[in-house]
Amino acid sequence: MSKEVNITLKTSLDDIPDEAAELLEVLVLKLSDELSNLKVITNNLAKSKSMSDHGHCLVDMESFRRGLYKIDSRVGDVMGILAAYQRHITVPAQQPAPPVEEEIVANYD
Numbered sequence: 001m002s003k004e005v006n007i008t009l010k011t012s013l014d015d016i017p018d019e020a021a022e023l024l025e026v027l028v029l030k031l032s033d034e035l036s037n038l039k040v041i042t043n044n045l046a047k048s049k050s051m052s053d054h055g056h057c058l059v060d061m062e063s064f065r066r067g068l069y070k071i072d073s074r075v076g077d078v079m080g081i082l083a084a085y086q087r088h089i090t091v092p093a094q095q096p097a098p099p100v101e102e103e104i105v106a107n108y109d
Contacts, residue, residue, distance in 0.1 A: 034067045
């Protein structure tokens with residue numbers, strides 16, 4: 001199993017929705033490929049005549065599920081990006097509190 005790493009993308013705040021859309025377009029293509037793979041698995045399973053054929057279909061289905069997991073994970077990443085963007089644009093920036101002036105009273109008792 002390969003090690004997962006985080007990547008960073010630097011972009012203008014205004015470009016975030018477009019960048020997110022581009023990431024989703026890539027996922028649409030990957031999902032389309034996975035659905036094509038599932039169709040092949042379905043056809044192979046329908047034509048299978050032996051236990052060996054069934055075993056190959058199981059391996060292929062596991063590969064299909066891993067592909068879906070990767071896509072689902074990336075959709076979650078895009079959702080996180082958009083949620084952070086939405087919070088940033090809807091919550092006004094916090095202004096620093098003005099300094100508190102204290103009155104000093106001298107007591108000479």
